Amino acid sequence: MPKQAKRASRGLPSTTFVLDNGAYTMKAGVPGSSLDPPTCRIVPNCIARSREKRIYIGAELDSCEDFGEMIFRRPVEKGFLVNWEGEKCIWDRTFFDTKLISRKVSPSESTLILTEAPNCPHQLQLNTDQIVFEEYKFGGYYRCIGSSLNAYNDLTSLFKEPQSKPSDAVAPAECLLVIDSGYSHTTITPLLNGRPVQHAIRRLDIGGKLLTNYLKELISLRHYGMMDETHLVNEIKEDACFVTSNFSRDLERTWKGGLRDHREVDTSMVVDYVLPDYTTRRRGFVRPHDPSHSAKMRRLGAGGPHDGPREDVVPLGNERFVVPELLFNPADIGMQEAGIVGMVFESLSQIPPSLWQAMLGNVLIVGGNTKIQGFTDRFRRELREIAPSQYVVRVAVPDDPIKSSWLGGARLASSRENLEALAVTRQEYEEHGPHLLSQKFSNRIK
Numbered sequence: 001m002p003k004q005a006k007r008a009s010r011g012l013p014s015t016t017f018v019l020d021n022g023a024y025t026m027k028a029g030v031p032g033s034s035l036d037p038p039t040c041r042i043v044p045n046c047i048a049r050s051r052e053k054r055i056y057i058g059a060e061l062d063s064c065e066d067f068g069e070m071i072f073r074r075p076v077e078k079g080f081l082v083n084w085e086g087e088k089c090i091w092d093r094t095f096f097d098t099k100l101i102s103r104k105v106s107p108s109e110s111t112l113i114l115t116e117a118p119n120c121p122h123q124l125q126l127n128t129d130q131i132v133f134e135e136y137k138f139g140g141y142y143r144c145i146g147s148s149l150n151a152y153n154d155l156t157s158l159f160k161e162p163q164s165k166p167s168d169a170v171a172p173a174e175c176l177l178v179i180d181s182g183y184s185h186t187t188i189t190p191l192l193n194g195r196p197v198q199h200a201i202r203r204l205d206i207g208g209k210l211l212t213n214y215l216k217e218l219i220s221l222r223h224y225g226m227m228d229e230t231h232l233v234n235e236i237k238e239d240a241c242f243v244t245s246n247f248s249r250d251l252e253r254t255w256k257g258g259l260r261d262h263r264e265v266d267t268s269m270v271v272d273y274v275l276p277d278y279t280t281r282r283r284g285f286v287r288p289h290d291p292s293h294s295a296k297m298r299r300l301g302a303g304g305p306h307d308g309p310r311e312d313v314v315p316l317g318n319e320r321f322v323v324p325e326l327l328f329n330p331a332d333i334g335m336q337e338a339g340i341v342g343m344v345f346e347s348l349s350q351i352p353p354s355l356w357q358a359m360l361g362n363v364l365i366v367g368g369n370t371k372i373q374g375f376t377d378r379f380r381r382e383l384r385e386i387a388p389s390q391y392v393v394r395v396a397v398p399d400d401p402i403k404s405s406w407l408g409g410a411r412l413a414s415s416r417e418n419l420e421a422l423a424v425t426r427q428e429y430e431e432h433g434p435h436l437l438s439q440k441f442s443n444r445i446k
Helices: 003-010 058-063 084-096 122-135 144-153 210-223 232-240 247-252 293-300 341-346 352-361 375-385 404-414 416-420 426-432 434-440
Strands: 015-021 025-029 041-044 045-050 053-055 072-073 108-114 140-145 175-181 188-191 202-204 269-274 286-287 315-316 362-366
Touching: 003 015, 003 175, 015 404, 025 084, 025 404, 025 434, 045 084, 045 140, 053 058, 053 084, 058 084, 084 122, 108 269, 108 404, 122 140, 122 426, 122 434, 140 144, 140 416, 140 426, 144 175, 144 293, 144 362, 144 404, 175 315, 188 341, 202 341, 210 232, 232 269, 232 286, 341 352, 341 416, 362 375, 362 404, 375 426, 404 416, 426 434
Parallel strands: 015 108, 108 140, 175 362
Antiparallel strands: 015 025, 025 041, 045 053, 045 072, 175 188, 188 202, 269 286, 269 315
16 A cells, blocks of 8 residues: 555656747647647747837737837757746746646646757756756656657658557657758757657758848848848748749849849749838738839839838848758858758668668658748658659658647647656656656667
8 A cells, every 4th residue: 555655646747738948939738638639839939128128028029019120039049948047037927827828837736848959968958957846846847859759740640641550549650750940950850669869860050040140131231231120031031932943043033134234033033022110010021023113212212192102122032042042052151061851861871771761751841941932842852852762752741840849749748658658757856866867868769
């Protein structure tokens, strides 16, 4: 009887809080039951200050009406959580307020599933573990690489395979190659039974942040000074940029020529982006390019009374595709790294060739950059071109690539047996100390 009581006291709490702690946004929520589907809340992972000196913390940014000259402070830099003072402020203001998530989180009565970037420095991991158990006092805890949670998603339907297991069975995929392109970087992670092959993980230091900064430089050089308009330029990138299927052809179509050989650009490639005024509209929009003289005068504020009100418009030509092209050709800005497809084969070269067929047949792409128009088609085509011809190449994209890792964590949380095998209780932490977590969470293949 005493043994049974001791075992019960060391069990994980029944409630699980899943937190995909990304650099740009956090995906968080308490997974529901079969009758109560999981609800994931996307929250900005930042502290922002407006030009009126008002401070917005986390989800408060959703209520902001004017993003002009907004300054952002992000606790996660280069994929790693380096500022716990700021992160704790965001967590406190966000996750323990019943208005922001579907269910109130009581840390002492919850198990936390928390994601991190691959190859996180050991000291940063120790800091995180101490905050979780000693500051928040969570009842249970599992820290893992975010990409690995995708192995728990329903991949049979995603890859359109016949269902071989009962629908309620939750087990990690045997072989999965996850390409995660987010805000700070892009990572390629081979997974075997849900465990990352550590030495085969590859990182490309190009993510949404670098793309936005590059677009800021191009627009500031050619049109308006926008080096202080990070939020606005990020929206321009999301609304107007695309990945081209033929870079040299599209570059030719948008070339204006020189002084002596001036020519008209292809208007199907050039668009006008109407900037927000933060009075009548909070977000800008794309419309077909108007090269007429009246449109130019209206942009300059010199049109006649019948030309309509002045508009702040940014014409976008080759900026639309040269920015996301960096994911495939980092050498365009002098980076001595292979592109995203080249990184895939650098990763595969570190695992036995006998696993290549299974990995290339189960490629999953997630992250915010995968939502750029044309990304998936370009990636699939280039991967097929350089992969050995005897292998079948299958590339799948979740319905929501931003929430994919969180949804995998929610499915893991629904399997009590799997979660208990991976997580650590607060009692175990207090008894054995932080070294237990280092051993337990190194659930990887070396």
